[in-house]
Amino acid sequence: MNSNGENQSIEVDQRPLSYSDLKRWLGLLVLLIAAALLAWALKAVLLLFAVVFLVAMVLNPIIAFLQRRRIPRGLAVALLGLVFVGGFALALSFLIPPLLTQIDDLIRQTPEIWNRVQAQAATFGRRYPSIQQAIPEADQVLNTVGARSGDLLRLLFESSFRIVGGLFGSVFAVLLLVFILINPGPLVFRFLTLVPDHYREASRRTLLRLTQQMAAWAHGVIINGTISAITTGLLMALIGVQPALVFGFIAFLGEFVPMIGPVLTSIPALFVALSIGLDKFGLALLAVLFVQQVETNILVPFILGKSMELNPVSILFFTLAMSSLFGLTGAVLSVPATALFKIVIDEFYLRQKLRNEHQIQSQANQIILGGAERDSDKR
Numbered sequence: 070m071n072s073n074g075e076n077q078s079i080e081v082d083q084r085p086l087s088y089s090d091l092k093r094w095l096g097l098l099v100l101l102i103a104a105a106l107l108a109w110a111l112k113a114v115l116l117l118f119a120v121v122f123l124v125a126m127v128l129n130p131i132i133a134f135l136q137r138r139r140i141p142r143g144l145a146v147a148l149l150g151l152v153f154v155g156g157f158a159l160a161l162s163f164l165i166p167p168l169l170t171q172i173d174d175l176i177r178q179t180p181e182i183w184n185r186v187q188a189q190a191a192t193f194g195r196r197y198p199s200i201q202q203a204i205p206e207a208d209q210v211l212n213t214v215g216a217r218s219g220d221l222l223r224l225l226f227e228s229s230f231r232i233v234g235g236l237f238g239s240v241f242a243v244l245l246l247v248f249i250l251i252n253p254g255p256l257v258f259r260f261l262t263l264v265p266d267h268y269r270e271a272s273r274r275t276l277l278r279l280t281q282q283m284a285a286w287a288h289g290v291i292i293n294g295t296i297s298a299i300t301t302g303l304l305m306a307l308i309g310v311q312p313a314l315v316f317g318f319i320a321f322l323g324e325f326v327p328m329i330g331p332v333l334t335s336i337p338a339l340f341v342a343l344s345i346g347l348d349k350f351g352l353a354l355l356a357v358l359f360v361q362q363v364e365t366n367i368l369v370p371f372i373l374g375k376s377m378e379l380n381p382v383s384i385l386f387f388t389l390a391m392s393s394l395f396g397l398t399g400a401v402l403s404v405p406a407t408a409l410f411k412i413v414i415d416e417f418y419l420r421q422k423l424r425n426e427h428q429i430q431s432q433a434n435q436i437i438l439g440g441a442e443r444d445s446d447k448r
Contacts, residue, residue: 116398121242123405125249126280127287132250146250171312175337185344271416278416282377282408289372294324296368297331297360301338304356310342310349320360326392326400327384331361383407 108115128149135145249256257276264272302317310316316338323334335357342353387407391399 112395116395116402117242118245119402119405120398121245121249123283123402124246125253126283128250129253129280130284143251146247149250150247168314168318171315175312175315175341182341182344186340189343189347189350268417271420275412275416278412279405279409282412283405286377286404286408289369289377290324292372293364293368294321297321297324297364300360300363301356304360305338305353308342308349308352308356310338310345310353316341326397327388327404328381329385329388330400331364335361377404377408379404379407379411383411 131149132142132145135148136142140148260276261269261272298317298321301320302313305311305316306313319334319337320331323330323332326333339350339353339357343350384404384407387410388400388403391403391406393399395402
């Protein structure tokens with residue numbers, strides 16, 4: 070009886086697509102296209118709200134913790150605001166002035182650094198002529214990149230500070246964030262009210278999981294970034310690659326762009342090291358690899374653990390896609406976007422499909438093993 074029931078359920082799942090199903094899917098496709106066009110037209114506004122809601126989800130666990138300690142929510146928001154203002158004032162007094170000075174010095178010295186890099190490359194080419202013959206256009210590439218390197222470095226820092234200042238320095242964003250933190254109840258209530266009854270529980274789980282994962286993500290990024298920044302700065306200072314403070318700051322920023330961020334932000338330090346000498350370049354490369362290995366194998370598993378459970382391929386896809394669509398802000402939002410996509414798929418689709426998880430896993434293994442498992446089962 071059970072076997073017949075299972076076969077019958079499989080036959081029902083494999084029924085051909087009906088006209089009503091096709092019409093429903095076409096209608097859904099039209100709605101998705103219209104929503105995508107509207108979102109693209111309003112992308113600046115949506116990015117602003119996305120960042121504000123992300124910060125609110127990250128800070129809400131802190132507010133909730135203080136609220137459980139019998140501190141009124143409004144007072145908890147005010148205390149948290151004072152902590153941020155005090156921290157920014159300390160950074161403005163002690164950290165930012167030398168950092169800006171070193172950034173300005175690095176930008177002004179970029180042409181000279183690049184000339185030294187070219188000299189090192191020429192020396193390396195004379196030692197190993199076969200390598201230079203294999204890449205005959207290397208000098209032209211170096212000249213082109215070198216001519217633009219100062220502008221690119223300046224654009225990187227200017228765009229970073231402009232994004233931070235534009236999003237978080239605006240009065241509207243701050244007021245919106247404060248409003249959400251002080252009284253998030255009506256927003257959550259209205260959202261759950263608008264959701265159909267049969268999707269309400271899944272929507273509640275989605276919001277809860279997203280809030281937990283965003284708090285874990287921000288916690289991990291800040292801690293990993295701080296450790297990577299301090300380690301990178303100290304190692305570069307010990308090696309003699311300056312300005313070490315700038316390279317540590319760049320390493321911290323790189324943590325907000327998953328996977329490719331730490332690799333890209335290590336390039337300036339490596340180029341400065343190469344301009345000094347091949348021995349310095351080798352030491353700097355070892356330092357960069359050491360920091361990245363410690364982060365990948367120790368910091369990320371220990372700090373984030375299994376709280377995110379995001380596939381690296383999905384993260385890389387969303388990083389490239391979001392950065393192509395929305396620039397640097399999109400790259401920063403790629404992990405939240407990946408988490409949201411995964412949670413929505415889990416709660417609204419896979420939760421129903423995975424009731425027979427063992428059978429699906431067996432079918433997946435058959436595909437991966439090229440049918441070997443199926444043949445062995447038959448035998």
